[in-house]
Amino acid sequence: MQSVETIIANLYVYAGLRSYEDTRVSENAARFSEAQSLYARYQETLSFFTPELLAIPEHTLSQLLASTPGLAVYTHYLEEIARMRPYTLSEAEEKLLAMASDPLDKFDSVFTAIDSSDLQFGTVIDSDGNEVELTNSRYGAFLHSTDRRVREDAWIGLFKGYNALNHTLAANYEGHVKSRVFFARARGFESRLEHATYVNAIPVEIFNNLLTTAKAGSEPLQRYLKLRKEALGVERLEIWDMYAPIVPPTMADISFENAKQLVADALTPLGQEYIDIYWKGFEEGWVDAMANRGKRGGAYSWGTYTSKPYLSMNYEGTLNNVSTLAHEYGHSIHSYLTRSNQPQVYGDYKTFIAEVASMTNEAILMQKMLSEASSAGERAYLLSSYLDEFRGGFYRQASFADFEARAHAKVEAGEALTADVLNNLYADVFADYYGDAVHAHELNQIEWSRIPHFLRSDNFYVYQYSTSFVAATALAKMIIEEGEPARERYLTMLKSGSNDYPIALLKKAGIDMTSTAPMEATIAVFDDLVDQLEVALDEMNALTVTRQ
Numbered sequence: 001m002q003s004v005e006t007i008i009a010n011l012y013v014y015a016g017l018r019s020y021e022d023t024r025v026s027e028n029a030a031r032f033s034e035a036q037s038l039y040a041r042y043q044e045t046l047s048f049f050t051p052e053l054l055a056i057p058e059h060t061l062s063q064l065l066a067s068t069p070g071l072a073v074y075t076h077y078l079e080e081i082a083r084m085r086p087y088t089l090s091e092a093e094e095k096l097l098a099m100a101s102d103p104l105d106k107f108d109s110v111f112t113a114i115d116s117s118d119l120q121f122g123t124v125i126d127s128d129g130n131e132v133e134l135t136n137s138r139y140g141a142f143l144h145s146t147d148r149r150v151r152e153d154a155w156i157g158l159f160k161g162y163n164a165l166n167h168t169l170a171a172n173y174e175g176h177v178k179s180r181v182f183f184a185r186a187r188g189f190e191s192r193l194e195h196a197t198y199v200n201a202i203p204v205e206i207f208n209n210l211l212t213t214a215k216a217g218s219e220p221l222q223r224y225l226k227l228r229k230e231a232l233g234v235e236r237l238e239i240w241d242m243y244a245p246i247v248p249p250t251m252a253d254i255s256f257e258n259a260k261q262l263v264a265d266a267l268t269p270l271g272q273e274y275i276d277i278y279w280k281g282f283e284e285g286w287v288d289a290m291a292n293r294g295k296r297g298g299a300y301s302w303g304t305y306t307s308k309p310y311l312s313m314n315y316e317g318t319l320n321n322v323s324t325l326a327h328e329y330g331h332s333i334h335s336y337l338t339r340s341n342q343p344q345v346y347g348d349y350k351t352f353i354a355e356v357a358s359m360t361n362e363a364i365l366m367q368k369m370l371s372e373a374s375s376a377g378e379r380a381y382l383l384s385s386y387l388d389e390f391r392g393g394f395y396r397q398a399s400f401a402d403f404e405a406r407a408h409a410k411v412e413a414g415e416a417l418t419a420d421v422l423n424n425l426y427a428d429v430f431a432d433y434y435g436d437a438v439h440a441h442e443l444n445q446i447e448w449s450r451i452p453h454f455l456r457s458d459n460f461y462v463y464q465y466s467t468s469f470v471a472a473t474a475l476a477k478m479i480i481e482e483g484e485p486a487r488e489r490y491l492t493m494l495k496s497g498s499n500d501y502p503i504a505l506l507k508k509a510g511i512d513m514t515s516t517a518p519m520e521a522t523i524a525v526f527d528d529l530v531d532q533l534e535v536a537l538d539e540m541n542a543l544t545v546t547r548q
Helices: 002-021 026-055 058-067 069-083 091-104 107-118 136-143 148-163 166-186 192-199 204-216 219-232 256-266 272-283 319-341 351-371 376-412 419-434 442-450 463-482 484-495 502-509 517-547
Strands: 123-125 131-133 287-290 300-302 310-315
Touching: 002 026, 002 300, 002 310, 026 069, 026 091, 026 107, 058 069, 091 166, 107 166, 123 148, 136 148, 148 166, 148 442, 166 192, 166 376, 166 419, 166 442, 192 204, 192 376, 204 376, 204 419, 204 463, 204 517, 219 376, 219 419, 219 517, 256 272, 256 319, 256 351, 272 319, 300 319, 310 319, 319 351, 319 376, 319 484, 351 376, 351 463, 351 484, 351 502, 376 419, 376 463, 376 517, 419 442, 463 484, 463 502, 463 517, 484 502
Parallel strands: 287 310
Antiparallel strands: 123 131, 300 310
């Protein structure tokens, strides 16, 4: 069974990677669709397996495990399947669900086709007076421009593009949410949230604790945004000001070669083994870094148990891109370490763990840069950049999870998700987290429509960015301060794959995510970083006055 799965997985990932290279090539998109259908048929063929396995009495299965040495490796795997016993259907019903998975998983493909190929955003006049095509990959660089007019034009240009398809994207998202609710109810779960957390062995209280703690702890976020407004010298902070440098950039137009070295130097606390794997990836062609027309936007790491852990991004030379390289490489090295140390049955890792490796890299990178900052201006630039990443990784993702929860609750209550309903939901969530610290332009309410993570088949994914940021913040601190013991615990977790439950693996690494304490500690770190930024900005202002 595993050998067949290996072949199908390689076909699937290869077709997907070729399709994402240039989403305008219809032949590649067609092959990817065929691969998706093949995988669905494979799942359909295997639909008998779990029901038959669960038909074996528990005591009989325990005796088989005890008396058959070759089965020992599957102990945890069988425990995970046994957890699903109350929610596993008959063989015929499982087959029907497997057959339904392919057509009901197409909403993400629809969004990708619209987002990467069909949507056009026009052009933007850059700060040098050149007319430049506005694309998703260039959008981030425009938002980091020091020219406010460029930022505003880029933001409005992009959002007008999505707004033109507001009703289409709403209908697509409603279909996706209804499909997820269908699968949850078919298995007997009371809600899609319960389904999503139970499957990953995550107590639903962790999700609820995150939303409660993040909203209650949003004052430091709003304080930072008000500090950003003062530093920019604007009368009102607009959405397009939220990523602008608040001090002159000390790092810009970074070559990709320099970015590679910056990341390697920063990650030395993770040990020589980790750094060797890092350079090995470049030598073996894991990385597709540069932006191209038609290439899927964003960044991701993807592979199979027997393939290289490929990494794709759209590098434009910003400090944010350097962080993205560190982030995605965290995924790829996690995959490499897992697959090099675990049998195929545990050769992947749960979503709850996945983002920890990437965000730990980002945190270590930023700590390294901050420690080497040679001036108040450099510290202020790095701190503001880190706070923006912090805001995006923790608060923003928590607000996204809040939006998902509210949208699913409406469908589960029998309500429709029209464009107006979704827009109002998003506006309400935004207000809960950002308050009056930033002006919510009317187009901001449609931002939900451009978030690809909302269309994942394993939705309720985004909250795990926030919980991963919490774990990564603590782990990076441990690795830097404790050294070898913390590093070994961390690398052991990366090498463990899915051979234990995510919460247990994090506890072994030194983090208890069942408590709100790590979340509260993360908010305290953010608050302290805001304090540090205030000091750095005051030092810069004092120096300016002295020179005058």
